[in-house]
Amino acid sequence: MVADRSLVKGSAYGICAGLCWGVIFLGPQLTPGLSGLQFAVLRFLCYGAISAVLLMPRWRRVCAHLTLADWTSLFWLSLIGNLIYYALVGTGVQLVGIATTSLIVGLIPVLVTLAGRHDVNAVSLRKLLPSLCCAVGGVVLISWHALITGDRPDTLTTIAGILCATGALVTWSWFAVSNARRLVQVASVSSHDWALLTGVMTGAQSLLLAAPVLGFQAGTHGSAEWLDFFLVAGGVALLSSVVGGACWNQASRLLPLALSGQVLVIETLAALVFGFSWAHRLPDAYETAAIALLVTGVLWCLNCHRPPLPCRQQSRRTPACRSKAR
Incomplete structure (x- = not known):
């Protein structure tokens, strides 16, 4: 019963995180x-500022539990899982569009699930294979459809965009696995505070990059344009980084790594919904079929991770319960 509750609660947190993260693909388009x-x-400048304000009242108490290894992990998790990952996502979206980028990044659940197949209480790869095939099949189908029906730019731009999306896939897969394992080791820090600490670290890194990356373009945009940029960036930071990050950390503590990876496909679905809304159209038959495959894969994997019912709730005809009855 407790395991069932953790599964449902962790899945709910993972779904909330995926819905929040779907907007990250829309930000660069805006x-x-x-x-x-x-x-x-x-x-991430906005994320760092929001995180610092929220964490300030209990900064000393939270930091008292952190070791040098924790700070080192925060540095690399922030740099690779936030700055580098999102720079690659944003570049990919601007080069090849939301659909193609979000669908390549949509293979994250597959890589995370494979990375967690040897963890304690993990489901065997053979049992997970059907759900993985559904997820991969959905991503391949909708990626192929998006590439052959969209208005494609020149070949070099397409290749560059696909390489950026692939880099984002690798970097965030590494982040998901490393962050989940580090959270197990820092049980004294809440999931929400860990997300805020990640925000503070990412904000500090962004502050170092702000002058060389944004400074030379300061005069090329008017004050009204910069206000729009900050409003969009602040909205994405609050929803995706603060709320989504806290939900994801909680899901990472409640779910097996393989299952948390599968729940990440919700991010892809959310990104597709936002992308279709941005384009003012509904998904066609190919896209609907691909989405159905993705959802089927997640539900199948969820069922694979359900703990077996006690014998009193199962039929006595099952071999395991029959042997226990004897």
């Missing part, structure tokens, strides 16, 4: 005057 790296720096 700020075409900035490069992917520039928008990433702006977003």
